[in-house]
């Protein structure tokens with residue numbers, strides 16, 4: 001197995017190690033040309049009607065729906081998620097397009113406010129210009145679409161800096177936008193090094209930046225956005241809690257916890273990284289989870305029955321291994337898994353995990369379930385909030401009213417009751433604390449990069 005060179009854009013199959021392609025970084029002069037084209041395109045694109053913009057989004061939705069298998073293969077070969085999940089990811093991109101086709105007119109309508117007789121106010125939503133998206137590899141189509149579609153619908157153009165290990169997905173997305181008929185310069189893939197990002201954010205043409213990625217990257221981008229006064233949206237790491245209340249159905253929770261933790265081999269910000277169960281049911285949960293985790297089929301992500309593919313890069317597998325080993329040394333117990341062959345990480349269950357251990361304190365981006373016990377509700381809430389992250393908590397119980405009372409206690413961007421947390425184009429998505437700020441998707445995502453213009457008309 002080979003390491004990715006993260007200073008370049010390299011497509012390597014994480015299951016076989018086969019190198020597909022390596023792409024040159026844009027030279028400064030080439031990047032200047034792209035920025036100029038995006039700015040020129042933005043002057044025209046902002047004047048097109050919403051209907052015209054949505055026509056292109058409709059074309060894109062159709063391409064994504066009709067060719068989901070093809071693009072799913074590209075994702076799987078490049079970052080290793082099981083083909084079934086990759087195809088579902090592409091289909092979800094089409095769903096996001098369809099959500100905005102249906103709702104953008106209402107969301108962008110603005111509103112009127114009557115002030116005094118003869119005085120009226122209006123709130124207009126206007127595009128801002130060219131918005132930069134810095135996107136990750138774990139959902140290489142979905143995260144880009146989640147940023148780009150609302151941003152384009154609002155009348156902006158975009159530059160997209162994708163992750164260095166998913167350049168083929170990046171190029172396929174660029175092609176898709178061209179095939180869907182978007183004018184030249186509206187959607188721009190840029191292969192640039194992180195060191196080029198500051199100059200880009202500093203440019204007058206760049207009017208905002210959206211980053212999905214690590215908290216470390218978020219801090220760096222937020223500092224630049226602050227220095228150059230550009231609005232930013234940050235969707236960063238997470239350490240979501242899945243909390244089973246004492247009355248919850250153990251089988252149902254175990255099924256959902258395994259889905260919530262092992263999807264995409266655990267490489268998701270919203271994955272259930274800490275499973276909290278009552279102390280008196282700890283052994284039962286350990287048994288039920290172990291049964292399910294042992295059955296997970298690991299291997300070639302192209303095969304229909306594979307549930308856990310390789311991790312996307314060798315260095316990520318090594319990092320996860322280090323986190324598991326450190327947790328074991330600190331007193332956690334390994335119930336199953338724990339081993340690795342190259343990028344293939346065995347589905348793992350750690351129990352007896354406590355604050356202070358890597359498996360509790362750090363984001364574990366791997367197929368590792370972490371089981372924690374609590375003695376009472378207060379302790380459960382404290383444990384859930386005992387993290388720097390704040391994306392989401394899922395509560396399982398038959399007592400919805402009891403769960404409702406807990407909602408304000410969680411320092412999170414989302415609380416789901418009796419469902420594992422996943423994003424949905426109809427709902428705002430984002431976090432608090434080290435998980436970032438701002439929201440994507442739904443109406444809030446559409447308004448992330450608009451100028452909210454207040455207009456007052458005085459007829460007196």
Ligand SMILES: O=CCCCC(=O)O
Pocket residue numbers: 138139142267268269270422423
């Ligand atoms: O790493 C973040 C994953 C987000 C996945 C989703 O939007 O469902």
